[in-house]
Amino acid sequence: MPIDPIPNFKREIDNFLELAVSEGIISDTVKSQLMVQDPQQQILYLLPKIRKCLNKPPGRPIVSGECYWQLKGTTMGASFAPIYADLFMGYIEEKLIYDQTHNIYLEELDIWRHYLDDCCLFDSIEERYMKLRSSVQKFTVSQIGVSVFKKKNGVPNRFVSQCYNFYLFPVCFAQIDTEFSVQASSSAFLSSYGFDFNKLFKKGIPYLNDVQEAALQNKLATGVFAIYRLLSGDQLKSFINVVTEWIVTAEEGSSIVLSGLSGLQVYDLQIILRRAIPTVWTELKSTTEVAVYKVSVEKRKILETSADCTLIEKAVNFARGFTNLFRILVEAHKPLVGHNLFLDLLYLHEKFYRPLPESYSEFKNNICCLFPCVIDTKIIARVTWKEYSFPRAGTLLQISEIMSSKLADEQMNPPEICHADECQLYVDHEYPHEAAYDAFLSGSALLKMTYLLLLKKDL
Incomplete structure (x- = not known):
């Protein structure tokens, strides 16, 4: 501001108090208590909350120049205040968030974050998209699984699945030399489930998006x-x-x-x-x-x-490379099925179609053009679990196991799913977190849940 506004503020307040005394609203004693003889300019400090937004963080105001007696909670700036906040939030998380007995919405809780006593149950879809977008741009796709389901001719309620597993590695040719990050925890996780890193680096299939091509x-x-x-x-x-x-x-x-x-x-x-x-x-x-x-x-x-x-x-x-198959899948206009596949859709767009746009609405429109029918088995599972009293299930493998056991116990006539003659790897053994096996679980779970929902509707 070009001038100090305090003298003008004091003059207006003093005139207002004099008027109140003259009209008998307040006494001279009250006026003297309210009137400040030597007002000091106050400074408003803002502590940026960068945990909430890096670009334009909101501010936490702190006023200097006056002393206040805090009646509840801990004083702002006290060294022990963060410890109290951590203890309190730890109690809240233990009793209300992670307790499977009392939190009936646990399987529907997508995001839970807190910084000291500031908590967030969810971001807006636009905020979540922007955060995932920056992550997708840094990492590569190591493996993609495709499982194709076809109804067997002449046999009612029977389907045949063909599973294909693809190791992918970014192309290095001409002036294209992709840089990508590797997360230690993700690599250790893949290694624990038998991921073949030699095959990834030596025989990984290349791919290009439209801009790179x-x-x-x-x-x-x-x-x-x-x-x-x-x-x-x-x-x-x-x-x-x-x-x-x-x-x-x-x-x-x-x-x-x-x-x-x-x-x-x-x-x-x-x-x-x-x-x-x-x-x-x-x-x-x-x-x-x-x-x-x-x-x-x-x-x-x-x-x-x-x-x-x-x-x-x-x-x-x-x-x-693999982008050729991606385009065939797009041209086929078949339903795209996956489990919790929002992040997968971002990778498909970024690596095989075009770089992810800044606008979430543009991304959504592009995906709708590429795959007019997208089915997330996590959403279908929520609907199915509300209709049936099934045990809680948090992972795709748990959902598949519960579906298989419950359908067998009830002696229903569920869809029969078998593997094609040339795709027998998953007949007798489980391969959790292998892309093609997860694709097979997603498709088979969808068929079984759809059967149960239709059965409920008929009843």
Whole structure:
């Protein structure tokens, strides 16, 4: 403020008090008690509550210059106040939040957080989206499971499941070299359930979202890029030496085979050889081999124009990897079923479609376009548990076990779910937290819960 407003405030208050005395509302004694002779400018401090919002945190006001006698609670700023708050909140959590006997809403409690005595049962969906968005952008997708359910022809109430498990690893090609974080607790958790990290890093399937694919196509087409070499310097030098020594004496039309390659290396090597030597043509002989042919310059031009699919298109298609299957699933317009899959939807959008938008409403519209029918078995379980007196279940595996045992006990005629002949891994053994197994549990739980809900409706 440009001037100190206190003198004006004092003058207005003094005039108001004089008026009150003249009209007999207050006495001179009361006026003297209310009138401040030497008012001091007060300072309003705000302590930012960064735990609630990092960008625009709300403030906790603290007024200086006066002393107050606090009748209840502990004095703000006292060193023992946080200890009392922790003890109190610990009691509340033990008796009201985590006690399965008294908290009948425990399985419906998605979020519980507290900082000292400030607690939060839930964020708004927009706040939750923004927090998860930043996490999804930092991490990668290690594994995706797909379980396809089909009704068996000629057999009522019987379904066949086909399960597929995919290890994924971000593509490293041309100028795409994805950085991602690894959380120690998550890695330890996966390891305890037999996750194959060697398979992840050595044989993980690549993937691209739309933005990455467009950038890759542009860089490969223009040829102006610094390649993140999939071949080591010694490997590349060895292959080039073999080709340059061979081509000196080789006759036109003859060929040699370069082997010992893997993944995108077969395309990396072909791009390098074709751009470096105008009298060679390359073809993919197998997933680990490249055939090199000696051709004339004229023949090379004919081959380049007559090829059904360019080398760049083949390389991009290979780099697209799992995204090809993702697009097939989108085009199929089948229901997408999962358990507590809000976070899964964010990963699907970010890694295989487009980077997550800042707006939650835009994200929601995009998901609705990709998958018009999304079914969360966690929500269906809540409805089913309200209709039936089932024991509490917090995990997908618990829900599946309760459903199977209760349907058997009641001697009902539930849906019969069997595995396809080529997918027998999960017939006799459980593989909790393996992506395909969890996908199978989600689909089978949905079929059983739907059966029970329809049965209740008929009754």
